Amino acid sequence: MNASTTDRFVIPIGPQHPALKEPGHFEFTVEGETVIDATVRLGYAHRGIEKGAEGRNWTQSLYLLERICGICSHIHSTAYVIGVEQMAEVEVPGRAQAIREVIAELERIHSHMLWLGVAAHDAGFDSLFMYTWRDRETVMDLLETISGNRVHYSANILGGVKFDLTDEAAAAILKGIDFLEERTRHYREVVSQDAFFLQRTRNVGTMTREEALQLGVVGPTARASGVARDVRVDAPYIAYNEFPAQIQLLGAGDLEARFLVRIDEMLDCYRLIRELLAGMPAGELTAKRMPRKLKPGEVISRVEAPRGELFYYIRSTGGEQPDRVKVRTPTLCNMGSVLTQTVGHNLADVPMILVGIDPCFSCNDRAVSVRRAGRAEGQAWSWADLRRYGINYYRRQLNLDTDHRPTDLLTY
Amino acid sequence: MTLTQKPLQRVEALLEPWMKPDKTGRPAGNRLDIWLTADDLLPVVATLVEDEWGYLAAITGLDPGVATGELHVLYHFAEGAAVLTLRVVVPRDAAEVPTIRPLIPLAAIYEQELSEVLGVAIVGAPARGRLFLPDDWPDGVYPLRKDFQLEQFNDKEQGGS
Incomplete structure (x- = not known):
């Protein structure tokens, strides 16, 4: 993703991905590498x-x-x-x-x-x-x-x-x-x-x-x-x-x-x-x-x-x-903090911030699509892609080989 | 015992103007219940927030039965072992409470749940899609109301699709 800082993207994550007990749908708006807005939609596992x-x-x-x-x-x-x-x-x-x-x-x-x-x-x-x-x-x-x-x-x-x-x-x-x-x-x-x-x-x-x-x-x-x-x-x-x-x-x-x-x-x-x-x-x-x-x-x-x-x-x-x-449940209290904490951070930090509140992990599918805000065509990203993006971002920062493709042990 | 009694004494002093003898209860040693009208809710919550008494632990929506013509909204605040419950009774056919999210941002998520599952309108909350129920859930059907009939709902759903 080589977006210039003036480009805005909305990155929907989920609802199915391995980072949450209940599948949750997040939309992160990014400007360049930086998250500027975040929203959540819950209830996909609402069982009454x-x-x-x-x-x-x-x-x-x-x-x-x-x-x-x-x-x-x-x-x-x-x-x-x-x-x-x-x-x-x-x-x-x-x-x-x-x-x-x-x-x-x-x-x-x-x-x-x-x-x-x-x-x-x-x-x-x-x-x-x-x-x-x-x-x-x-x-x-x-x-x-x-x-x-x-x-x-x-x-x-x-x-x-x-x-x-x-x-x-x-x-x-x-x-x-x-x-x-x-x-x-x-x-x-x-x-x-x-x-x-x-x-x-x-x-x-x-x-x-x-x-x-x-x-x-x-x-x-x-x-x-x-x-x-x-x-x-x-x-x-x-x-x-x-x-x-x-x-x-x-x-x-x-x-x-x-x-x-x-x-x-x-x-x-x-x-x-x-x-x-x-x-x-x-x-x-x-x-x-x-x-x-x-x-x-x-x-x-x-x-x-x-x-x-x-x-x-x-x-x-x-x-x-x-x-x-x-x-x-406690995750409900902590969910709001994900939305506010990610704003201002790099997109690469999103997986770690989300994981930081310890939402339960049991879902096994991920569907992330990246699209330019306001445009219909999109490029599909999975949670695994986002995670890989985060890892490679930091490898670049350390001048390490960025072709690294970390194994996805949690991708069933 | 001080863990419980001190916060309770403090909150009793704070909320004294709103505590009427017949509208106050001590259901357990660590609990204080205050019945409020929807109009009194905001000033009371503002007092708790200003004086930093406890935190909003949950909002419970209750349907005491169709015959009562009422719905109850319970705001639970906790400090140490003490729990304060603000109980707001609203008429069933015009159920609404003011939003407290400008005072407590976390309340937004609880209020949204309350409005979706029990049909208590949140006055002052921005309109948004559903947070908990499915997108294709019919409007005006509130699953936690006692007159919600799962069988009827299933019939309706099958008829619709």
């Missing part, structure tokens, strides 16, 4: 789950809501069950709450590892991608060992958990996180010292604390800009009172800080899981009785998903099924 929950009983809705996300399934079911348990005035045994926390932290590790790999891939650093995804298998295997499943662990039931943590499972977890901790420390070194990588992350997509507050971002994206918000700390739920998480804060607000905050969070996860396993309370796994019908009422339930605060509002009118379940 909130409406669906209204037609199912309290137990069935649990399984439906757990399937909102294939990466952070446990945190969705946790937000729901703690809300319903509060309305039903059911006391959940301490052991069940501690097991919920172990699973939630293992899920955070797997989610951050997955993100680290994909972000490295989008930066053109495929060896880091392959190493992190190889290592992520360790935590996936642990989740499978405990629950029998890699994705939808189905650990939660209303009033407790479905399975116990055996001594063998605890030993396997300890061994696994010893390995992961060593690897994570290595990744922290790579991410904060590798000169090539830092060129893609340092001072890129910077968001000041004021901007972060104004934009309303949540989770690691907010904490990398110095906004001290973490529901686990602010409003402890399940066992976070007995086994507290430590908030990870950085002030730089750029992509590098978003990498480091997530890596630091993983390191804190290892500490937390060790403490949980060492101090695991004895006792039952479920409450004595969980009513089928709930009294009329409403409850607000907030939890810290890997990507930030997950918000549930649940209302009962006294029946066997919810009257309303409102779900506000």
Whole structure:
């Protein structure tokens, strides 16, 4: 693309591309290399789950809501069950709450590892991608060992958990996180010292604390800009009172800080899981009785998903099924920041800025077309092309061979 | 307990002019509910923003049933463990609330969702296409309203195509 600075292009990206859990359609207007405007269209994966929950009983809705996300399934079911348990005035045994926390932290590790790999891939650093995804298998295997499943662990039931943590499972977890901790420390070194990588992350997509507050971002994206918000700390739920998480804060607000905050969070996860396993309370796994019908009422339930605060509002009118379940996921809060942060940046930085908020990755198709603003004819670009453009742009900056065609491991 | 009580005391002092005894509730230890008219919404949100109390955590749209003739819009603000909910009741057949996006830009995305799925018009919001529902979704059909009938909708869709 050899556009002169006076040429304006509108670059539509998506709706299908590998950078988002829900397919999203973006339009970036560029002047030369610089993005001057950005818009988004969501809803391509709108499945009507909130409406669906209204037609199912309290137990069935649990399984439906757990399937909102294939990466952070446990945190969705946790937000729901703690809300319903509060309305039903059911006391959940301490052991069940501690097991919920172990699973939630293992899920955070797997989610951050997955993100680290994909972000490295989008930066053109495929060896880091392959190493992190190889290592992520360790935590996936642990989740499978405990629950029998890699994705939808189905650990939660209303009033407790479905399975116990055996001594063998605890030993396997300890061994696994010893390995992961060593690897994570290595990744922290790579991410904060590798000169090539830092060129893609340092001072890129910077968001000041004021901007972060104004934009309303949540989770690691907010904490990398110095906004001290973490529901686990602010409003402890399940066992976070007995086994507290430590908030990870950085002030730089750029992509590098978003990498480091997530890596630091993983390191804190290892500490937390060790403490949980060492101090695991004895006792039952479920409450004595969980009513089928709930009294009329409403409850607000907030939890810290890997990507930030997950918000549930649940209302009962006294029946066997919810009257309303409102779900506000963290990616929705963070999406707005992509639009404002990309403006003024190079088109080449768009993939990294988008990936920086950690939108979930599960879609597998990409369709990007480049067209001159106001003209009908266009040249088709895929997400892979945009990613390659970004990588080659920075290779040019470093006077490296620009014929480089990075492999597209995520292009199925 | 201070994590919860301090922010709640502060917001009670801030919003004192709008808190009427019969329009205020404490549904849980960490929560404060205030019922407002749509006219009072902007001054209240402006007060929260000016004094930097919490952040807009979500906007929930509720249909309490066709018989009530009402729709409810809940603005949830969170600070630490405390949650303030501003509850605006609007008539079902003329459901509209003013936009709060000039005060809180993030609200745009929540308001858009509210107008699409529950049919609450956002006064002052720029007209734009759909953000969540499909482009070919029929106008005036709001899936989160209780009188929305999936079966009828499917019939209509099949008849149309």
